[in-house]
Amino acid sequence: MNICDIMKRDVKFISPNTSAKEAARLMHDQHIGALPVVEDNKLVGMITDRDICCKVTATGRDAVMTKVSEVMAKDVATCFTDQELSDVAYLMASHQIHRIAVLDNDDKLAGILSIDDLAHKSHDLASTILEASAAPAH
Amino acid sequence: MRVSELMSKHVEAIAPDKNIRLASRWMRDNNIGSLPVVNDGKLVGIVTDRDISCFAVAMGRDPSSTPIEKIMTTDVATCYDDDDITDAAHQMEQRHIRRLAVIDHDNKVIGLLSVDDLARGSHELAGAVLEAADAIH
Numbered sequence: 001m002n003i004c005d006i007m008k009r010d011v012k013f014i015s016p017n018t019s020a021k022e023a024a025r026l027m028h029d030q031h032i033g034a035l036p037v038v039e040d041n042k043l044v045g046m047i048t049d050r051d052i053c054c055k056v057t058a059t060g061r062d063a064v065m066t067k068v069s070e071v072m073a074k075d076v077a078t079c080f081t082d083q084e085l086s087d088v089a090y091l092m093a094s095h096q097i098h099r100i101a102v103l104d105n106d107d108k109l110a111g112i113l114s115i116d117d118l119a120h121k122s123h124d125l126a127s128t129i130l131e132a133s134a135a136p137a138h
Numbered sequence: 139m140r141v142s143e144l145m146s147k148h149v150e151a152i153a154p155d156k157n158i159r160l161a162s163r164w165m166r167d168n169n170i171g172s173l174p175v176v177n178d179g180k181l182v183g184i185v186t187d188r189d190i191s192c193f194a195v196a197m198g199r200d201p202s203s204t205p206i207e208k209i210m211t212t213d214v215a216t217c218y219d220d221d222d223i224t225d226a227a228h229q230m231e232q233r234h235i236r237r238l239a240v241i242d243h244d245n246k247v248i249g250l251l252s253v254d255d256l257a258r259g260s261h262e263l264a265g266a267v268l269e270a271a272d273a274i275h
Contacts, residue, residue: 024196031272033188049191050171056195057162060202063195116268123265130257130264 003088004081006121007102007111013038016069020056023047023068036101036109037072043101043109045072078103081110089125093132141226142219144259145240145249151176154207158194161185161206174239174247175210181247183210216241219248226251227263231270
């Protein structure tokens with residue numbers, strides 16, 4: 001089975017120049033914990049609700065003045081729509097991540113695959129990723 | 139297997155009148171995603187990194203002057219440390235959540251059990267919890 005069979009399509013994304021507050025609002029409204037950051041049709045990073053807690057609130061930054069680009073993760077792990085589930089699960093475990101951006105053959109964002117999506121197909125693969133992940137503890 | 143064998147012990151707790159910024163620092167510095175909120179030794183809530191993003195930052199609340207009690211979840215799901223992990227997992231499944239506060243029989247918080255902890259005991263149980271969990275991705 002390939003990634004494109006189980007990933008979420010129609011992914012919300014955000015521009016790197018948007019404020020951290022806007023990103024937090026979008027994640028709240030859309031019931032999501034992470035947003036791909038896209039510039040000129042290219043994936044340039046990923047921002048999570050935890051990034052906003054730890055890199056904006058904890059550091060005392062003003063969420064309206066802080067841009068997504070200042071607190072997002074760059075060099076994020078990606079996979080492709082036609083990759084095997086088990087390969088991508090291994091990639092997620094080795095990077096200790098619970099979600100991964102999925103690209104098409106033109107390197108454009110095609111979807112997001114989360115550990116929850118994986119769990120619908122394999123409890124074992126999803127749990128392997130949970131076991132490998134170091135952070136956050138609870 | 140008992141909950142006590144898998145739960146995270148040495149759990150930090152925070153008082154409800156502490157401010158949100160303090161909670162966020164605690165979560166960052168201790169590499170944790172949730173904090174039990176305890177008042178006079180009693181569990182009164184739980185606050186997560188997501189709560190801080192969604193209910194403080196997104197709503198424009200000042201994290202230095204807003205107390206945790208404004209954004210915490212008060213209806214905390216709990217289990218006992220001597221419960222079987224199967225029962226704890228079923229509770230997570232039924233409530234569509236990924237963690238439980240662990241209490242002893244004096245109702246004192248002594249740990250947290252997350253789906254990550256569960257995975258170390260049973261891939262099958264942890265996978266079922268993820269499958270049932272509210273979609274946050």
